[in-house]
Amino acid sequence: MATPEEINADMLAFWNGKGGDTWVDRQEHTDITLMPVTDALVAFAAPRAGERVVDIGCGCGAPTLEFARAVGPSGRAVGLDISGPMLAEGKRRANAAGIANVDWRQADPATAELDEYDLLTSAFGTMFFGDRVAAFTNMRGGAAPNARMALMCWRTLAENPWMEVPMTAAAQHLPRPKPVANAPGMFAFADPEHVTQVFTAAGWAPPRFEKLDMDLDIAAGRGLEEAVVQSTQIGAVNSWLRNQPAEVVSAAVAAVREALAPYVDGASVRLPGAMWLISSAPA
Numbered sequence: 383m384a385t386p387e388e389i390n391a392d393m394l395a396f397w398n399g400k401g402g403d404t405w406v407d408r409q410e411h412t413d414i415t416l417m418p419v420t421d422a423l424v425a426f427a428a429p430r431a432g433e434r435v436v437d438i439g440c441g442c443g444a445p446t447l448e449f450a451r452a453v454g455p456s457g458r459a460v461g462l463d464i465s466g467p468m469l470a471e472g473k474r475r476a477n478a479a480g481i482a483n484v485d486w487r488q489a490d491p492a493t494a495e496l497d498e499y500d501l502l503t504s505a506f507g508t509m510f511f512g513d514r515v516a517a518f519t520n521m522r523g524g525a526a527p528n529a530r531m532a533l534m535c536w537r538t539l540a541e542n543p544w545m546e547v548p549m550t551a552a553a554q555h556l557p558r559p560k561p562v563a564n565a566p567g568m569f570a571f572a573d574p575e576h577v578t579q580v581f582t583a584a585g586w587a588p589p590r591f592e593k594l595d596m597d598l599d600i601a602a603g604r605g606l607e608e609a610v611v612q613s614t615q616i617g618a619v620n621s622w623l624r625n626q627p628a629e630v631v632s633a634a635v636a637a638v639r640e641a642l643a644p645y646v647d648g649a650s651v652r653l654p655g656a657m658w659l660i661s662s663a664p665a
């Protein structure tokens with residue numbers, strides 16, 4: 383089992399290397415797929431005019447920009463992430479959209495000196511910490527007395543066919559790594575009991591969990607081929623395909639295409655997604 387330091391070093395290398403670059407390349411597509419999810423997080427977090435918001439693991443910043451718009455010119459949003467390329471893209475998009483009340487900060491939420499925030503939020507950005515109690519303890523230090531936290535995380539793989547279907551298809555041609563319960567990664571916060579343990583150990587009140595279920599258009603309205611590219615260039619399947627021989631990659635990609643074909647709906651490819659909306663406050 384890797385140590386928290388090794389996990390953090392791997393994450394830093396991945397999100398500042400090929401992983402971050404691919405996310406930047408695929409961001410427009412990802413944002414279209416996740417737009418209804420972002421809208422649900424913003425509604426759940428209910429940002430108010432004038433508030434100070436930090437978006438943890440903000441990536442290229444689609445949710446950060448929505449929070450900046452919601453708090454208005456008297457408020458401020460900070461996008462905090464370890465990925466230089468993704469933050470640069472966020473900044474570029476904020477400038478292009480003329481959104482001025484947003485700052486981008488490259489730092490690790492587990493160790494960064496944080497300002498005081500009214501709202502700490504994240505869309506799928508808190509599941510990768512090497513030491514999640516340390517990170518949430520440090521984040522607690524950035525919470526104003528009446529602050530609240532509102533996060534979006536994935537539920538289990540079995541509840542997320544948009545990922546499970548391509549993974550099962552690709553696994554016909556590749557060794558499928560055995561999942562490790564609660565390991566850092568997409569499903570680290572799928573188990574409410576585990577999340578509750580982390581939060582309460584880090585000085586947060588026992589969280590409230592709300593299920594969000596929605597079909598996700600993994601083609602972003604661009605047809606089956608784009609859904610195949612998206613499913614094989616980011617996420618678990620992509621990590622399995624790295625360093626595989628070309629014939630294995632093409633067989634796996636063909637299997638993913640075949641598995642997704644039944645879900646084509648015009649230019650969309652819709653499969654169910656299952657998320658947690660999680661809220662808490664300083665204990």
Ligand SMILES: C[S@@+](CC[C@H](N)C(=O)[O-])C[C@H]1O[C@@H](n2cnc3c(N)ncnc32)[C@H](O)[C@@H]1O
Pocket residue numbers: 393397438439440441442443444445462463464465468489490491504505506507508510511512
């Ligand atoms: C799945 S992406 C989500 C990005 C963004 N929130 C969105 O919804 O588009 C996960 C993000 O978490 C970031 N991340 C990974 N480990 C991190 C860490 N230890 N601290 C802060 N951010 C981290 C990555 O750089 C990446 O931007």
